[in-house]
Every structure is written in C-alpha cells, then in structure tokens.
Amino acid sequence: MARQVFTFEEPTRFIVGTVGQPGEREFYLQAVQDQRVVSVGLEKAQVALLAQRLGELLAEASKRLGALVPSDVTELVDHEPMTSPVEEEFRVGTLSLIWDTAAHTVLVEALAAGSDDLPDDERDLLRVRLTPAQARAFIERAAAIIMAGRLPCPLCGQPLDPDGHICPRRNGYRPRGR
Numbered sequence: 001m002a003r004q005v006f007t008f009e010e011p012t013r014f015i016v017g018t019v020g021q022p023g024e025r026e027f028y029l030q031a032v033q034d035q036r037v038v039s040v041g042l043e044k045a046q047v048a049l050l051a052q053r054l055g056e057l058l059a060e061a062s063k064r065l066g067a068l069v070p071s072d073v074t075e076l077v078d079h080e081p082m083t084s085p086v087e088e089e090f091r092v093g094t095l096s097l098i099w100d101t102a103a104h105t106v107l108v109e110a111l112a113a114g115s116d117d118l119p120d121d122e123r124d125l126l127r128v129r130l131t132p133a134q135a136r137a138f139i140e141r142a143a144a145i146i147m148a149g150r151l152p153c154p155l156c157g158q159p160l161d162p163d164g165h166i167c168p169r170r171n172g173y174r175p176r177g178r
Contacts, residue, residue, distance in 0.1 A: 003123065003125070004124045006089065007127045008032075008126075009033075011032060011130070011134070013083070014134060015078050015138065016028065016030075016050075017082035017145065019082075022159075023161055025044070027041065027042050027046075027047050028041055029047075029110060029126065030083060031128050038126060039082065039088055040088060040089050040112075040126050041092065042095075046095060047146060051142035051146075053097055054106065054108075054139050055139050057099055058132055060099075065101060067132060068104070069136065070136055074140075076134070076137040077137045078141060079141070089124065090112035090124045092110045093114060094120075095108070095110055095111075096108070097109075104131075106135045107129050107130075108127070110125070111125050153165060155167050156168055156169045
C-alpha cells in the first residue's frame, strides 16, 4: 500500500481529543483545514510529551531567535469537541517537532507506528504547520485533556478507578466498604 502524507499548511484546527470514559479513553490528534479532517491515534503519554516539548521549543525559539511567542492565548484555545466521526487514519509511533526559522512556525510531524522492517519513508505521516499562538493553544488544551482523566491515588500516584484500586503503598490493603 502506498504511503499517505497528510499535510496541513494552514489548519483551522489542530487539537487533541479523547473518546471514551476516563480509564478507557482513546487519545487522538485531529487536524482540520477547509473540509479535510484527519485524526490519528496516540497514547496519553505521547500527548503529554508533545505538549511539554512544544512548550520547550517555543521558549527556546523566543529566547534564542527572538520569535514572538504569545503567553496568553486564552481566546484561541479550542474547547469544542473533535469533529465527528473520528476515524483513525493510523496509530502514531514517532512525533517530531521542527522550528521553521524562515516562516516562524512550528512543524509537527506524526509518523505512523509500524514494524521494524518498514522504513520511515514508507509509513503514513501527518504534517501540520502551526503558528506560535496555535502551538500555545494546543498546549493549553492538551493540559486540560490530560488533567480530565482519573484522579491519582494520594499515596502512590497511580490512577484511581471508580471502585478504587489496590495500592502498592498499602500492600494491597483496602479498607472495608470499598
């Protein structure tokens, strides 16, 4: 099957979203431009790392290159649900970030996961160009999405299920009635 490259040079939306209940959520990146919508699946940890690295990249571009990076993008943060239906094009294996000094934009690339025998240049790719403001708005939404999951156990930090959980810090002890 031929490689598909989904390129969004001026997206109207680039968001992270979820489908499902906390503890069973599936995470997606979704890019929208004109009538085109592309959704790719990824892990919560990848979302957190992408947001963190985007923040670091913006800080570095501002510090070293004098890039104008807004700090307050409250009005730009997209709080709307993902565009439906959410149809996964591929599962993300590798994420890359590039600062384009000529255009003063961030290029986000999501490469499809695949077996080791399939070279990178044959895997599907999502490529999205973002302004610093769009990148900052993505970071804000990603943080909110991540925090909307299950609460952490105050003792061990692992996520609590609705029924509680067997905490390793308590040696598996669970008080009666729970």
